[in-house]
Amino acid sequence: MKKPTTLRKGKGRRTFLKAFFASAAVSAGIFEQAGRTEASPGERSLSELPSGDGSLLRMQRELQRAMKKPIHERRWVMVIDLRKCIGCSACTIACVSENKLPPGVVYRPVIEEEIGTYPNVSRRFTPRPCMQCDNPPCVSICPVKATYKRPDGIVEINYNQCIGCRYCLHACPYGARTYDFGEFYTLGTPEVQPYEKQPSFEYGRQWPREEKKSPIGNARKCSFCIHRLEAGMLPACVATCIGYATFFGDANDPESRVSQLIVKPNAMRLKEELGTKPKIYYLV
Template sequence: MTRYVMSIDLRRCVGCQTCTAACKGANATPPGIQWRRVLDIETGEFPDVRRTFLPVACMHCANPPCEAVCPTRATTKRADGLVAIDYDLCIGCANCVMACPYDARSIVHESHFAYGDTPMASEAKRFDPDRIGVSMKCTFCVDRIDLAAITGQVPGVDPEVTPACVNSCISGAMQFGDIEDPQSSVSRLLKETQHYRMHEELGTEPGVYYIWDQS
């Protein structure tokens, strides 16, 4: 069975925020809403100080706590591991926002644009009224994943069916693919390295793996 996951090599991430910009461009999120963020973390004491850049978004958990608290079944886990939101079923109750331990969800109750109440031509063209008053988050670019089933392309291999953030990563820190496929880049990479998943002690089984050293 297919299980799409993402790996992020923290040794390679330079904190350029290109993935954040690519995500916003691909998904036309409202001002102030970022489905993918890069945290800038400083550790140690002077003069032995280190900066670590940590990209975060929806973790597409195997046991998503957001799904369990949704009263309308708007949030569901797909067979391929992606956690999806049906905007037609979502009532904007924010239960999932509070349940998510990764701060990955947001709700916008009114239309906002970059320059006041009037959208630019590009904003008007891509404005989606279905995303007002409902929960939204990173989708792993689900429209691209679904396209792969039609075109026969492989997510994580062919850029057209790979999440925008992965395509944009200038350092090659981000990889995407089917962890159940032993030949996929993520499977091979995770076998060769030490990694962890954020808050995995909660039993959520996140679908994002952070690489930090060799095995």
């Protein structure tokens, strides 16, 4: 089985430069996204990737390959290698920045635990995005069908349908849903700064932060950055992870990196006993 390629195992300066420009290409997609049209993914031409065999480039190629398939033939999966996670929270911040998250809303916190007692002590960092459960308890309880599972397995929230009852927050066993109370970081200062009112692009639409309009007053959660996937880009947390600890791809593609990782004996999921069948796997 092919081992993950990391910068540290690269072949010197050339490899480093390839990986650097590849990461830059991935990040640059964020700006490309802002100007995109409403064309469907099939019609949209995905950004051309530089050559190279870096971890991110490989996953992005796999992603673009998956995007060419019909939506119901894709099964997005995220794998988080806890042995590699250093708890830097770059993924948390990338997610906040990508989705313009206000105070009180977080999609991917990193849980920190200290295990053992001195002198046998270790720390564990567990990023916790939405588990995108195959059997999501948040869906059946929503009174107005505002949350549902897409054919590719991503659990989506229709902000314009959500009435803000917050019942789904209780239903999630992972605490993955938070609520937008309409706050701003610069609230209480002379002026709420314009950057806080910038729209997020969640679910492929523009969501400017305006008083009493969605997503304010809605339940919110990680969407695997659907808007980025549709532009052929990896989720922001994956592209930002400095330790290459997060992997993403189509589990229906036997050649994909995630397909190879999730069958390993050290792959586990949170609270499997509940039967929610999360699509986030942890390598422990």
